[in-house]
Amino acid sequence: MGNLRSELLRELESRGPGGLRQNEIYSALNYSRSHVSETLASLERGGIILRKREGKASKRVWLTEQYPGHIEGLVRVGILMSSEYVPFLSSIWKSMEGKNQKIKVRVFGSAPDLISSLHEYTLEIGVAPTFTHVLFSLTNKKEVIISAVGSGGSAVLSNSAVNNNLLATSESSTMALMSRELVKEKGAKIHFFTDPGKAKDEFLAGSFEYMAIWEPFLSDARNHPGIEEVSDSGEKSFLNPCCSIGVSRNFLESEGELVRVISRGYHEFLEKMGEPDLDYGIGVISDATGYNPEELLESLKSYEFSDRLDLAMLRKYMIDVGIPVSSERLKEMLL
Structure with missing residues (x-):
């Protein structure tokens, strides 16, 4: 068999x-x-x-x-390999306790692939860069953004031992936005990656002069000799919120109250978050990235976690990144 x-x-x-x-x-x-x-x-x-x-x-x-549709009793969550998602994963695990719901987490290599799966309804929830959520939602109405995740936790690094003007970054993402100035100022040539761990190793080995990367890979790379920070997400106020939580419309239509429980649960979780509460999220991200719990907990200090995201914030975000979108269209994207 x-x-x-x-x-x-x-x-x-x-x-x-x-x-x-x-x-x-x-x-x-x-x-x-x-x-x-x-x-x-x-x-x-x-x-x-x-x-x-x-x-x-x-x-x-x-x-x-x-399966392209909601399965009763199952919540499929798509994430990228980032420690930013530890609190949300832990909060949804806690929110689903006693509700006869199973959580299945899928780890993606790229934000576009994740959002495509959300729009195909093979995910109930997708956690990804705000920019990717909005960009892919301009041509359809397959998802609703219910919350921000946080901000910070990323930077553009340079390797002083390399002089090839190559920049490793992820596609259609916050990292790509952070990379624009370097491309404009230095004419850096872009290499898109889907495996941040492999990209970090190649950057340290000298394959790229620059890399736009996030936690926990950021802290790891930054600790090596000759690695310097070109810019960080703290300097880029327009990148806030970095990532957001989207739900498929068919999940919202069939399980609207459950969606609201998940959204409220994240808000309440952030208000009183403590280290022991993070065990589930730490376990998922540790398995995905290979970093140990202590390294992941340390990397969380790079972030400012907040679920706040309203129409005014989203409209300013899109204006600042250079893609103005009407308030009416953005309103349709928000819960």
Whole structure:
């Protein structure tokens, strides 16, 4: 059963939100019909796949994490590899206690991929740069921003041992915004990365002269000899809030009260946040980044956490980054 299980999961992953008709599985894989049915049933019991009937005699199969719609009792949260999200992850874990809801966290390499998944409804919640949320929402109405996360915790660094004018940064993100002045002033050539840990290692090894990076990778890189700070997010007031929390519209429509519980829960969590309360978020980010809990707790000191985000703040943010958006359109993006 092991080989069939692996082949099934690979095939379903390749199909994404479109899923796969169960009859196609029978014909595509060289296993008996009973063997396939038994394996599908096992995966379904484990919550790994989801099956929905199509018509009278057919079913479609998805990986649970790729099903394009809300699944009752499950909240799928998309994040990037950042310690900024530790408090929110811990707060949502606490908010879901006793509510018969499971949390499934997916870690993405890029903000555009995360927001695309949110807009495909394969996530209930997406935590990503405010800029990416708004940019991708200009052409559709697939999400609503319910809260800010925080600000700070990022900087543009230079490696004094390198002179190649290459700048490593992430795409369509706060880091990309922070990098604009360096590109304008020095004509730096941009290299986009999707793995901040790998980019940090390559930067320290001399592949790039500059790097726009966030915590916990920032503190790690900054502690090496010859690494200097070109600018930090504290100097860029227009970057506040750095990141925001968005929910898919179908999740809001089907679980509106739960969304409000999550939003209120984060606000209340920040008001009385203490180190022991952060265990869940620390565990998730430690697994994603490879940094230990002590390093992550230390990196949190680089941030100012606040859930506050209103129309005036969002409008100013977009004007300051050079993409004015009408108040009416921005209002539609906010809870």
